[in-house]
Amino acid sequence: MQKTKFPAVAATFIVCFVFWVLLDFSFKVEELIAGAVVSLLVALFSARFFIQEDAGWFFNPSHLFAMIGFWFFTFVGELIKANLNMARICFGGCKDINPGIVKVPTEMKSDYGLAALSNSITLTPGTITMEATEEDGQNYLYVHWINVQETDPEKAGEAIKGTLEKGLRRVWQ
Amino acid sequence: MLIRIIIDLLIAVGLVFACAGTIGILKMPDPFSRMQAATCISTLGMLGVAVGGVLYAAVIMHSASSAIKIAVIALMIMVTNPVGSHAIAKGAYSHGYRPEKKMETDDLGRDFDE
Structure with a gap:
């Protein structure tokens, strides 16, 4: 403590x-x-x-504006895309799903960065972060994905969190 | 008059997404997928209604305090919802629940259920 x-x-x-x-x-x-x-x-x-x-950290204007830009533009764009996708699945009778849990590597180092990234992933409909681990200095997230298209960790990571991670890395390293 | 139409449209969009989430909760095959659908309700479903409410309070009621309270409520839901979803999903998984239909890939089970 x-x-x-x-x-x-x-x-x-x-x-x-x-x-x-x-x-x-x-x-x-x-x-x-x-x-x-x-x-x-x-x-x-x-x-x-x-x-x-x-x-x-947050009282530095460059971090604050990067954060606001992320939440109000990048994240809202991703949110609307994922919501439309999920609404299409639901109104289509929930047939078009292929659930699975994939392990994706992440570039985030700090605790706050990891927390913000995994919370953003969970807030996007279609993906829920289940667990975060560290192996040999590399952080991994286990993500439940409603429609698994890729089982390769790198490609799956790019599809799940490519845009979110790029935006968040401007705020946290 | 135009602002009133925009407010109604925003609330209607929010309700459409809430409806989609409800159908998902009723029809999805396993709890993890059901929670995915429920996220729809608490993100765009809630945001549509909240933004409509903020505009209504600010422009039609002329009450800045109500508008700010609605915005703070929306912010709080956005901050607390992912923590809850994560905890429920992880709890269900570590309690031993698995979907009946086999998952496409299960890295968490592979790494922790030796």
């Missing part, structure tokens, strides 16, 4: 406080003070679970 560090507490405090303001949406001074106190308490207790690596 690592110790609580000041940058981690500050970053957690900012995230908590922004959520308080968004949900409460009243700008009276007493409400803002109450929110700040609660956010500070939560940040003090939970910062070491919430942030394990560099806390200032």
Whole structure:
């Protein structure tokens, strides 16, 4: 268990406080003070679970804009494509499926990068990340795929997460 | 008037995807495939309705706080849904559930079920 560090507490405090303001949406001074106190308490207790690596990562504008560009353009495009595909399968009577679990290698190194990539894969209809492992310094994801077209790991990885991984690697290494 | 048509279209698109997901849940042969179909509901099905709701709250109700609350709800669903799907799928698999029809390829079983 690592110790609580000041940058981690500050970053957690900012995230908590922004959520308080968004949900409460009243700008009276007493409400803002109450929110700040609660956010500070939560940040003090939970910062070491919430942030394990560099806390200032997102406050760097280039990372932030890369992230926003990824979620609002690349990811939404992939999401719409996969949703149309899944809707076609469902309205067609669910006959056109060929489920299987494939193991795909990934270039992601950091924990946050892996988490973001596997969550994006799970959010896309048609693929669910089941497990992540590391073998000899190379990270692998086990992905349940509704319509297996490739069993070769490299090609399957390209088909499942090619675009997502390219977009995410601009944010995390 | 145009904005009202756009809002209705967005909500209708969301409902079409939710309908597709529901048909998938009822007709898919095994739980893993059923969860794949259910993802449809919580992504585009939810997003269509949520974006429609945000536009409705902002443009027709003139209530910024409602619009932001709907946006935060959509964000929260998008963040928490994959964690839940992953946990259910992994739990079902490690509990020993396998589809009746043999899967095309099963690398997870090959590597962990020695």
